[in-house]
Amino acid sequence: MTPPRSVLIVGGGIAGLAAALRLRDTLGDAADITVVERADRLGGKLATGEFAGSPIETGAETFLVRRPEAVRLVERVGLTDRLRHPAAVSAGLVVDGRLIDMPRGTMMGIPADATGVADVVGEAALARIAAEPDTGRPLLGPGEDISVGHLVRDRLGDEITDRLVDPLLGGVYAGRADDLSLEVAIPALAKAARTHTRLTDAVASLLPPPSTAAPAPVFGTLEGGLSTLVEAVAEASAADIRLGLPVRRLERWNTGWRAEIGSTRDPYHLTADAVVLALPARPAARLLTDVDEAAAELVGELDYASLGLVSLAIPDADLPERSGFLVPATEGMTIKAATFFTKKWPHLDGGNPLSIMRASIGRYGDTEALRRDDGALVDITHRELARVLGDDLPRPVAASVRRWGGALPQYRPGHRERMIRARERLAGQPIALAGAAFDGVGIPACIASGEAAAERLREDRP
Ligand SMILES: Cc1cc2nc3c(=O)[nH]c(=O)nc-3n(C[C@H](O)[C@H](O)[C@H](O)COP(=O)(O)OP(=O)(O)OC[C@H]3O[C@@H](n4cnc5c(N)ncnc54)[C@H](O)[C@@H]3O)c2cc1C
Structure with missing residues (x-):
């Protein structure tokens, strides 16, 4: 088995970048690792923005620290001193219009x-x-x-x-x-x-035994936001990063691959010994069409929910001591969850005179709410937050809306089995699939998936 000397990674989300870094760590400095990303920035669903003077996540907010992969990656790229955990406040649940404690156990x-x-x-x-x-x-x-x-x-x-x-x-x-x-x-x-x-x-059988000790943190993030992880992983991988370029086609080329990249009018080609597809299901399926049609069909079956995130900065808000709340669909509200960022994350609270909160809108199969314009989404969010938190909730002094089309995979029963079959179809070819489309939505799962893809290309290369 010869390890690949050149690897093309399609998709610069956390799965693709984790794959790039693992390949660098295992193949060494001489390997030619290229990440091609359609957007003009890396990170995919990890996207830290600036809002009301704070670095606020406009995509994923936090990662599980009970699984090891994200923490290990943070350590690998030297960001351990930036690791932060949420305050010891719990989330609430809206039941019959009232905010109650989230049940334990x-x-x-x-x-x-x-x-x-x-x-x-x-x-x-x-x-x-x-x-x-x-x-x-x-x-x-x-x-x-x-x-x-x-x-x-x-x-x-x-x-x-x-x-x-x-x-x-x-x-x-x-x-x-x-x-x-x-x-x-x-x-x-x-x-x-x-x-x-x-x-x-x-x-x-799965719940931890009751304990009087302070519970170990379950979630983490990074001071400065999750985009700092994205940047650090990209840098540590020393990959050749190409932004703003969609990969449009993939075909076998000698013992490796040739990818068609860029605009349809002026494409260019890149060849590599091996490929990682770290893409959402539809673009991954499109690139697989010329490789193995049955695998493309299995991968392309996965559907996605779209989502809108409304961030508000509210002065003098008298918020309950909670990290936020969830809203069951049976409550008939438009928002399905709210996070009180400045209550939940002590490092965001320091000196900020504003309460920053973020509500999410959009449930799978119900796109009506997301057809409204940004102003209407901000108004609805404020109105519904006031319904739960009290009519005297002040108006926001700043608001922003981030829409994510095709944001979150909707894994149907049998998904895991379908992905096993898709991978079996591709066995023996120097190509690996990575990311949320295949192996689970959480950041640690995506990192694990990217790293496993890198290992597979190194070990199983025919
Ligand atoms: C709003 C939101 C909140 C979330 N919150 C959390 C959270 O708090 N905690 C958590 O653990 N998870 C969260 N998730 C889930 C998690 O963020 C994602 O599952 C994970 O980041 C996906 O990583 P990925 O690398 O698999 O895919 P992506 O991040 O989707 O990356 C894929 C990349 O491929 C690129 N691409 C697509 N087509 C092409 C092409 N043809 N050529 C080149 N590039 C292409 C895309 O532009 C994208 O950058 C959240 C997701 C969303 C949307």
């Missing part, structure tokens, strides 16, 4: 018992949770995948699904519990469901 809103969710659902639902019958066989068969909503509705009922599980999944995917794959959205629970015969037992 659940996994993505699925309770291990009825005690913690008494404020969220009625007596009948509580009784059903407490008396969940034993199926006598595992909840999930070998290789089986179902939607999270299917499982939870079936075992614990609609109320817990609609009021708790759906908004929590909606906060991550802008998607619905009834559509999202259990195996991709909550992989640990899918695994437990293959051995447990009651959902509450499966959840209980």
